Structure formats: structure tokens, C-alpha cells
Amino acid sequence: MTAITRANQCKVESVMETNSPKRKLRSSSVQRQQSPVSTPVNWKSPRRCLNSSPKSPPEVNTEHVKTAKEALHISTAPTTIMCREDEQNKIFNFCKASVEQEKAGSLYVCGCPGTGKSLSMEKVKDQLAAWAAQSGLQLPDILSINCTSLANTSDIFTKIMGETQPKKKRNGSLTPLQHLRRLYSQKAESSCMKMKLIIADELDYLITKDKAVLHDLFMLTTFPFSRCILIGIANAIDLADRFLPRLQALNCKPQVVTYRAYSKEQILKILQQRLTGLPFVVFHSQALELCARKVAAVSGDMRKALCVCRNAIELLEAEIKASSKEQNHDDACDTPAPPELVKRSESQIVRLDHMAVALSKTFKSPAVETIQSLPQHQQIILCSVVKLVRGGKKDTTIGELNKSYMDICKSTLIPPVGSLELSNMFTVLNDQGLLKLGQSRDNKMRRVLLKVDEADVTFALQGIRFFRNCLAVN
Ligand SMILES: Nc1ncnc2c1ncn2[C@@H]1O[C@H](COP(=O)(O)OP(=O)(O)O)[C@@H](O)[C@H]1O
Ligand SMILES: [Mg+2]
Known part of the structure; x- marks a missing residue:
């Protein structure tokens, strides 16, 4: 946990910065007690330099809120993926070996939702491109398919076929699947073709009653002249055992990489990594811990953890807006703000109670x-x-x-x-x-x-x- 030292505390701002110097001072003493999570850097918001009367209500710093929410957005990819080093290495090494040996094969990546499967696959693609460029090897054609986007499960073969051979060269009477099978069975036809890396994400969507499509897809990698390297990504952990008995009989069972649900410590580490670059304090450390603990206990889904944290920020945002309105009203009536209100506006970081409410909106057991x-x-x-x-x-x-x-x-x-x-x-x-x-x-x-x-x-x-x-x- 990143603790904030007294020496640099003065450089840290809360996510909702007030422009009242008096309030800011009090706010930092609250933060010091509560050891919030942040990496302080020497940074000054232009807003801090603005002069304002000490009586003015706290101003929601929309820029801070926006930056914090962006850092926690699921579409914001981290530069390095923490806690998934082993899994990512296994996938990369599988791809590397297949490319080096020009060997067809399949890999089955599985784990519960939000465990970083798709995210690490993106990184593997970057890693592969860098490795191919460095080693002078030809990168295979990469075809990424999200199976949820297919209207029919068998459309996956049309997609693969479409990329493999232009339409005009095809034999019209064959289905795309039949065509692919023929292609990968004959040396003459396939030998001049580049290797193809097919990344089929959300593979669960291809599960049909007889599991034929999944079976046919993985079988493509077993033909004698196959040029297919297939990576199937799914939530179902035991799918490989259930749908591929024949591949097993052929000794072509895909290798399996399992993504385990994130633990409390891992969720905390990942959240902290995302917040590390921010030059202001966003969360009270206990709030972040509560989120990690609860999400880990329920599902270990990082997507949920990020979503809850963003909701908690929104709750703080709403609270500050409401308290600022009330304070405006009180100022107009010339009555002093109730102590509760003043206290709230002082500690403008996400507290345990914000997080608890955000969590309750997501999981109510x-x-x-x-x-x-x-x-x-x-x-x-x-x-x-x-x-x-x-x-x-x-x-x-x-x-x-x-x-x-x-x-x-x-x-x-x-x-x-x-x-x-x-x-x-x-x-x-x-x-x-x-x-x-x-x-x-x-x-x-x-x-x-x-x-x-x-x-x-x-x-x-x-x-x-x-x-x-x-x-x-x-
Ligand atoms: N190790 C991690 N580090 C940082 N963010 C992560 C990590 N794992 C998951 N995430 C976040 O959670 C989101 C969901 O992960 P994703 O890879 O799409 O899950 P899956 O494909 O397993 O359902 C990602 O978009 C990313 O924002
Ligand atoms: Mg995914």
C-alpha cells in the first residue's frame, strides 16, 4: 500500500479540490490521518492559483474527476498487465513456438469473466509483432474474431475462409468449412499459404447442442497440412474436456491456459497501479480495500471492481455538489453551515461509506x-x-x-x-x-x-x- 508521508503530503490534492485555502489545509490533515492511496508528485492545478474567498463553497474539480474515472475505465488498457505474467507468457510461448516451427495447433484459454483474458491477448499480439520484427520472422496473418458478433455459429468458417482465399478462387459447391478442410488436407494447395493465427474470443457463444461447430473449428488445426494456429478464449473452464473428445483421441487436445479469479491482493494491486500516475488522492485506502475484498469474495471480476470504483467516485461527486448547493443556500441565509456539512466538504476523497454504497448497488447478497x-x-x-x-x-x-x-x-x-x-x-x-x-x-x-x-x-x-x-x- 502506498502510504503518504508527511513531507510530501502538502503536494497531494484530493480528487475534488476545493479552492479555499482554509479548507484545503483541513482536508490534508484528514487525508494524513486516513492514509489515502496515491503517489504524490509535484503538481499544481491552475485552479489552485485562483483567488477566492475563504467562504466560497467547495468547487468540484471536474478535471480531476474525469481523469480519475478515465484511469479506472475498463477500456483504458494498462501499459503492463500485472498479475497475469505467467498466463501471458504461456500464450506468447505457444504462439512463438508455432510460428517458429510453422506448426498448426490450438490453445484453449479459459477463466471467469473479467479475469484479464482478452486484455492479455491484446498484449500478446503486440509482443508477437515486436518479436517477429526483431527476429526477422514472418508474422502469421492474425484474424481476431469476437464470436458474439457472428449471426450464425458456422459463420466463423466463412470469416476464416474469407481471409484465407478470395471468393473467386473457391469451388462454389463447397461450404466454407468443407473448403477449409480440403485446403488443409492437400499439400499442394496449402504449402504456399502463410500461417494463420486465429484468435476466437467469447468462444462460449459457439456452443451448440451437439458442439459441432466448436469441434470442427478445433479439428481444423489437426489436418496434415493445416496452417492454422487457433487460440480459443472462453469463460467455460471445462469446455475443452466436454467438446473435444475426438481431438484427445487424435492426441491433438489443445493446451489449456486457465485464468483464475483475481484475489483481494491482486485486485488491490491492479487498482493501485491504475491510480499510481494520478497526482491527486482519489480513494481512502480502506475504501479501495473494501472494494477489493468484496469483489474477490464474490467473483474476482476486475471489470466489476473498476465499475464499483467509478460509481463510488460518482457518489462523492454527487455528495459534493449537493453539499455545495446547501452551503450556497446557507450563505445566502447567513446562517453557519452545520458541522456535518463542513466536515464532509473537507475530506473530498472517496471514503468507505461511498464504496459501501457503490458495492451495494452492484452486489446485494x-x-x-x-x-x-x-x-x-x-x-x-x-x-x-x-x-x-x-x-x-x-x-x-x-x-x-x-x-x-x-x-x-x-x-x-x-x-x-x-x-x-x-x-x-x-x-x-x-x-x-x-x-x-x-x-x-x-x-x-x-x-x-x-x-x-x-x-x-x-x-x-x-x-x-x-x-x-x-x-x-x-
Ligand atoms: N491485470 C489487469 N490489469 C489491469 N486491468 C485489468 C487486468 N485484468 C483485467 N483488467 C481490466 O478488466 C477489464 C476486463 O478484462 P478482460 O480481459 O476483458 O476480461 P475477460 O476477457 O477475462 O472477461 C479489462 O478491460 C481491464 O480494464
Ligand atoms: Mg474477454
């Missing part, structure tokens, strides 16, 4: 809804468990939990319930499947296991300020 509808003391218990098991600890004990519950009640001035009632609440949470209580003769030593995702609890309780403070990582 039954567990989250259950937690949100629990009575307050049961929520405090869950909050205590999360605090106790955080950092990789598997479980806690009733004794520890009692103590943590009392501490929270004390710090938030909420009168605690009696020990019998507390014990009943543990049982209720156990019955609801949110906790699991172990057995022990000594009640205090009974093990307590959190049965829902830690992120779900944090996420469900973020909307309530005292839970937010309570769950904040110190």
Missing part, C-alpha cells in the same frame, strides 16, 4: 440484507467478531467476544445487554447461520466462527457511522 435487518446488539456482536477474526484468525471464543462486545458498547455509549440476553443472541446468530458456536464445558472457551464473508459484514454495516468507525482498521 442475502447475507448483507440479513445483517442489515438485525437488531442493533446483534450487529454489534457481528462487528466484534469481525474485529476479532480480522487478519487471518480463524475463530475466536465466547470469552473474547463478550469482552469485545462490552468494549464497543462502552466506546459508543450504548448500554450493553445482560449476559443471559447476550448468550441468547449468540444462539440466534448461530441459528441464522451467521455464526457457528462450538462446544466446550467452559462456556467462555466455546469457539465462535464467522459463517459469512467478513466483507459482507463490513459492507452491510458501513452505512451506520458508529459501525464504520468501529470497523475502521487502525
Whole structure:
């Protein structure tokens, strides 16, 4: 995590810069406490130089918002793809070997959506072009097909055929598939042809009942004079096993490269990489962590993580606009702004609560809804468990939990319930499947296991300020 040092904190601006010097000073002290994520550089916005009265409302710096959202847009490709080095190397080496040996063959790339398959394929193409130029080898013709764009599944052969041989040379009575088969079966016809690299993305769309198209497609690489190097990219992990038994029999089963779902650490790393170049602070580090944790727990889909982060920025943007309007109104009425409003406009970076709302718009799990509808003391218990098991600890004990519950009640001035009632609440949470209580003769030593995702609890309780403070990582 990029921590911001005191020395360079003064160079860092929040994503929504205010042009009031007083506010900016306060804002940076808030940022310092909260260790937001950013790489500070010496950068000055022209807006900072503008003179304005200290009373003027915070101004949304639309340029910052735009830049931050662009950096997090899914269509903004990173210069290097982090966390996919192995997979990318495997694909590149497969292509390189096929080109060097002029050998037909197939590769099956699979993994859940948003795991970087298409993105790394684009990089492999660039890598191949650079390698071919450097080694003086002829690059194969590259045909990239997104299978979702095909009206009929068998149109894929028309596409391949169209690129392979001009129409006028074709035998009219043969289908494109038949033509390709004939072409790759005869030495004389294929020997003068360049190798062809076919990248078929979103291959799942070609799955028909009998899986014939997929089968025929991969079979093209097995003909004796085939010039086809095929890379099929799909979400389905077991497709290769299901649709290619015959290829296996021919010993031509495609190599498989699997993209695993991104872990919390990987999502965090990728988000931070995207934000590294920005000369202002966008996210509170805990907000970014919550996003990574939740997305990793649900799907590990980077597309979702980026989308949630952008939504969180939009929430901040809307909040600042609303608070600025209210402040204008208050100024007009000459009444001082309520402390809550002033505080909000000071820390103009995406906080945990913005992120929690953005996440809830994307994923609302039954567990989250259950937690949100629990009575307050049961929520405090869950909050205590999360605090106790955080950092990789598997479980806690009733004794520890009692103590943590009392501490929270004390710090938030909420009168605690009696020990019998507390014990009943543990049982209720156990019955609801949110906790699991172990057995022990000594009640205090009974093990307590959190049965829902830690992120779900944090996420469900973020909307309530005292839970937010309570769950904040110190
Ligand atoms: N390792 C990564 N580094 C940076 N951005 C990534 C990474 N992996 C995925 N992304 C982002 O997520 C988006 C979805 O990735 P993509 O390759 O299209 O997923 P898939 O093809 O596996 O469904 C990409 O457009 C990119 O913006
Ligand atoms: Mg894709």
C-alpha cells in the first residue's frame, strides 16, 4: 500500500479540490490521518492559483474527476498487465513456438469473466509483432474474431475462409468449412499459404447442442497440412474436456491456459497501479480495500471492481455538489453551515461509506440484507467478531467476544445487554447461520466462527457511522 508521508503530503490534492485555502489545509490533515492511496508528485492545478474567498463553497474539480474515472475505465488498457505474467507468457510461448516451427495447433484459454483474458491477448499480439520484427520472422496473418458478433455459429468458417482465399478462387459447391478442410488436407494447395493465427474470443457463444461447430473449428488445426494456429478464449473452464473428445483421441487436445479469479491482493494491486500516475488522492485506502475484498469474495471480476470504483467516485461527486448547493443556500441565509456539512466538504476523497454504497448497488447478497435487518446488539456482536477474526484468525471464543462486545458498547455509549440476553443472541446468530458456536464445558472457551464473508459484514454495516468507525482498521 502506498502510504503518504508527511513531507510530501502538502503536494497531494484530493480528487475534488476545493479552492479555499482554509479548507484545503483541513482536508490534508484528514487525508494524513486516513492514509489515502496515491503517489504524490509535484503538481499544481491552475485552479489552485485562483483567488477566492475563504467562504466560497467547495468547487468540484471536474478535471480531476474525469481523469480519475478515465484511469479506472475498463477500456483504458494498462501499459503492463500485472498479475497475469505467467498466463501471458504461456500464450506468447505457444504462439512463438508455432510460428517458429510453422506448426498448426490450438490453445484453449479459459477463466471467469473479467479475469484479464482478452486484455492479455491484446498484449500478446503486440509482443508477437515486436518479436517477429526483431527476429526477422514472418508474422502469421492474425484474424481476431469476437464470436458474439457472428449471426450464425458456422459463420466463423466463412470469416476464416474469407481471409484465407478470395471468393473467386473457391469451388462454389463447397461450404466454407468443407473448403477449409480440403485446403488443409492437400499439400499442394496449402504449402504456399502463410500461417494463420486465429484468435476466437467469447468462444462460449459457439456452443451448440451437439458442439459441432466448436469441434470442427478445433479439428481444423489437426489436418496434415493445416496452417492454422487457433487460440480459443472462453469463460467455460471445462469446455475443452466436454467438446473435444475426438481431438484427445487424435492426441491433438489443445493446451489449456486457465485464468483464475483475481484475489483481494491482486485486485488491490491492479487498482493501485491504475491510480499510481494520478497526482491527486482519489480513494481512502480502506475504501479501495473494501472494494477489493468484496469483489474477490464474490467473483474476482476486475471489470466489476473498476465499475464499483467509478460509481463510488460518482457518489462523492454527487455528495459534493449537493453539499455545495446547501452551503450556497446557507450563505445566502447567513446562517453557519452545520458541522456535518463542513466536515464532509473537507475530506473530498472517496471514503468507505461511498464504496459501501457503490458495492451495494452492484452486489446485494442475502447475507448483507440479513445483517442489515438485525437488531442493533446483534450487529454489534457481528462487528466484534469481525474485529476479532480480522487478519487471518480463524475463530475466536465466547470469552473474547463478550469482552469485545462490552468494549464497543462502552466506546459508543450504548448500554450493553445482560449476559443471559447476550448468550441468547449468540444462539440466534448461530441459528441464522451467521455464526457457528462450538462446544466446550467452559462456556467462555466455546469457539465462535464467522459463517459469512467478513466483507459482507463490513459492507452491510458501513452505512451506520458508529459501525464504520468501529470497523475502521487502525
Ligand atoms: N491485470 C489487469 N490489469 C489491469 N486491468 C485489468 C487486468 N485484468 C483485467 N483488467 C481490466 O478488466 C477489464 C476486463 O478484462 P478482460 O480481459 O476483458 O476480461 P475477460 O476477457 O477475462 O472477461 C479489462 O478491460 C481491464 O480494464
Ligand atoms: Mg474477454
